[in-house]
Amino acid sequence: MNQHILNVKRRTSLVTVFTLILSVQLGFIAYSGELKSRVPPDQLQEAQSLKNPYSVTKEFVDKGRILYEGRAFCSVCHGRDGQGLPVGPDYDSSSQPLPTNFTDGAWQTARSDGEIFWILKNGSHGTDMAAFMPQYVSEKEAWQLVTYLRSFQGA
Ligand code: HEC
CATH class of the missing domain: 1.10.760.10 (Cytochrome c-like domain)
Incomplete structure (x- = not known):
């Protein structure tokens, strides 16, 4: 039972971390999309x-x-x-x-x-x-x- 709660908690914090990484990246893409060089x-x-x-x-x-x-x-x-x-x-x-x-x-x-x-x-x-x-x-x-x-x- 305790083990189960621990797993759920761990999963939740992983989701939080991934969401954070994703939003930071999206913010970066939105910014660089405008000013990023068009040269390959x-x-x-x-x-x-x-x-x-x-x-x-x-x-x-x-x-x-x-x-x-x-x-x-x-x-x-x-x-x-x-x-x-x-x-x-x-x-x-x-x-x-x-x-x-x-x-x-x-x-x-x-x-x-x-x-x-x-x-x-x-x-x-x-x-x-x-x-x-x-x-x-x-x-x-x-x-x-x-x-x-x-x-x-x-x-
Ligand atoms: C048919 C419409 C059109 C014509 C005509 C046109 N442009 Fe553009 N131009 C655009 C569009 C749309 C963009 C945005 C492209 C992008 O964001 O990568 C752009 C982007 C640019 C950029 C910025 C690229 C960058 O590095 O951010 C320059 C510089 C530029 N045009 C110069 C010119 C010059 C000089 C002429 C005339 C010789 C010209 N354009 C004619 C539509 C046009």
Whole structure:
């Protein structure tokens, strides 16, 4: 009888421990789901080491803006103000992430220039964010876009 009670207690505490572990993990997944790099882990280090080889002049950034608002179509999804366009109530953002809000300081801090450049080359797998380079923009234009995206920080 005593042995039985002991077993039940042990089982209960195991369930508690597992529930705790699960909720901690879920909390982590929910957080990292937003800011976790879109670059696959095996390519992340290389992507992060990519550096803009051009000097960032006002003219260079302005070319990024012209592309963003024009021929490269970025503003169609991300909005001219970089905040991501509003979507209808039926949009299921759990299966399809929303266009990134570039004015989000946490996102700006989490991403290196190299990772953004990588996204322009490869897209964000499984989302509406397609690859744009080299099909629609050249390598130089991709860096112009990267520097323009940085100008949304704190906007
Ligand atoms: C068809 C809509 C669409 C267009 C056009 C589009 N994007 Fe996106 N973009 C998205 C979506 C959706 C996401 C979110 C993907 C994700 O969360 O992984 C995204 C995410 C991003 C990200 C963030 C990826 C990360 O690492 O978090 C960057 C950078 C980006 N887009 C840049 C651009 C640029 C620059 C252009 C224009 C050349 C562009 N996008 C055009 C839909 C679009």
